[in-house]
Amino acid sequence: MSDASATDDAVLYRVDRGVARITLNRPEAQNALTWGMRDRLAELFEAASASLAVRSVLLTGTGKAFCAGADLRGPRPTVAVLPGNEAPEGAPERAPGDVARMIRRGWQRLVGSILDCEKPVVCAVNGTAAGGGTHLVLASDLVVMADEARLIEVFVRRGLVPDAGGCYLLPRIVGVQRAKELMFFGDDVSAATADRIGLVNAVVPLSELEKTATEWAERLAGGPTKTIAMTKWLLNRSLESDRGTAFYEEGWAQEAVSATEDSREGRASFVERRPPNFRGW
Numbered sequence: 001m002s003d004a005s006a007t008d009d010a011v012l013y014r015v016d017r018g019v020a021r022i023t024l025n026r027p028e029a030q031n032a033l034t035w036g037m038r039d040r041l042a043e044l045f046e047a048a049s050a051s052l053a054v055r056s057v058l059l060t061g062t063g064k065a066f067c068a069g070a071d072l073r074g075p076r077p078t079v080a081v082l083p084g085n086e087a088p089e090g091a092p093e094r095a096p097g098d099v100a101r102m103i104r105r106g107w108q109r110l111v112g113s114i115l116d117c118e119k120p121v122v123c124a125v126n127g128t129a130a131g132g133g134t135h136l137v138l139a140s141d142l143v144v145m146a147d148e149a150r151l152i153e154v155f156v157r158r159g160l161v162p163d164a165g166g167c168y169l170l171p172r173i174v175g176v177q178r179a180k181e182l183m184f185f186g187d188d189v190s191a192a193t194a195d196r197i198g199l200v201n202a203v204v205p206l207s208e209l210e211k212t213a214t215e216w217a218e219r220l221a222g223g224p225t226k227t228i229a230m231t232k233w234l235l236n237r238s239l240e241s242d243r244g245t246a247f248y249e250e251g252w253a254q255e256a257v258s259a260t261e262d263s264r265e266g267r268a269s270f271v272e273r274r275p276p277n278f279r280g281w
Helices: 003-010 035-050 098-105 107-115 132-139 154-158 166-174 176-185 191-196 206-221 225-238 243-258 261-272
Strands: 011-016 019-024 056-061 065-067 121-125 128-130 142-146 150-152 188-190 202-204
Touching (some): 003 011, 003 035, 011 035, 019 035, 019 206, 035 107, 056 206, 098 107, 107 132, 121 132, 121 206, 132 150, 142 206, 154 176, 188 191, 191 202, 202 206, 225 261
Parallel strands (some): 019 056, 056 121, 128 150, 142 202
Antiparallel strands (some): 011 019, 150 188
């Protein structure tokens, strides 16, 4: 089996009723992401963002885990060296800047592709999410969690600094003090606790997870897609903007969306007293 086909088997993708369903399918490894899976996921979110056939995204996993983070046991991909770029004699295997570059091009790209996706992303947490897997959850727009699932900021257990955008995402959701507690101790966070501190939107029995998450994703897929995209952008921007910038961007977003067919349909359906038929543009 080629590397490409192996990655395709480990990350399943299909579009159904306007919902792009992305499923981590490596249950024997708790859906830990290889480098190929990580890059494939980023590509899929970027493609879903641009596709008019996709109006929402549903991310989940198979087996007992959602995602155990990065696969630390797998081989690293080799980097092609262009003629003349060979390392000089005596050069170290790893130089300052190599790790930071790897993080930027890898997990940060993936988390960014979820945050920047122009379609709402629903995450169905079917089991344990640890490390970078937890940060995939935090980057999603809406989160439905199985009652037996757990979230773990596992980095401190490995002597590592949280990556995959964790120190950016977590305090914006639960506050700095709570984020420090979760990241300093690295304790398991139950679904009940995750719900109580605002990490997730809903906790349901595992038997109802797929049904609930699908209902949410399909409801979003039937909405005014560009309106939701701009609302997502404004909400994400609001955490970093001053009031003047936020109000300015709100005005431009409203102007841009008001020119869409869905906006016209929404106004017409109100006047005609009928349900709107949004098409996504």
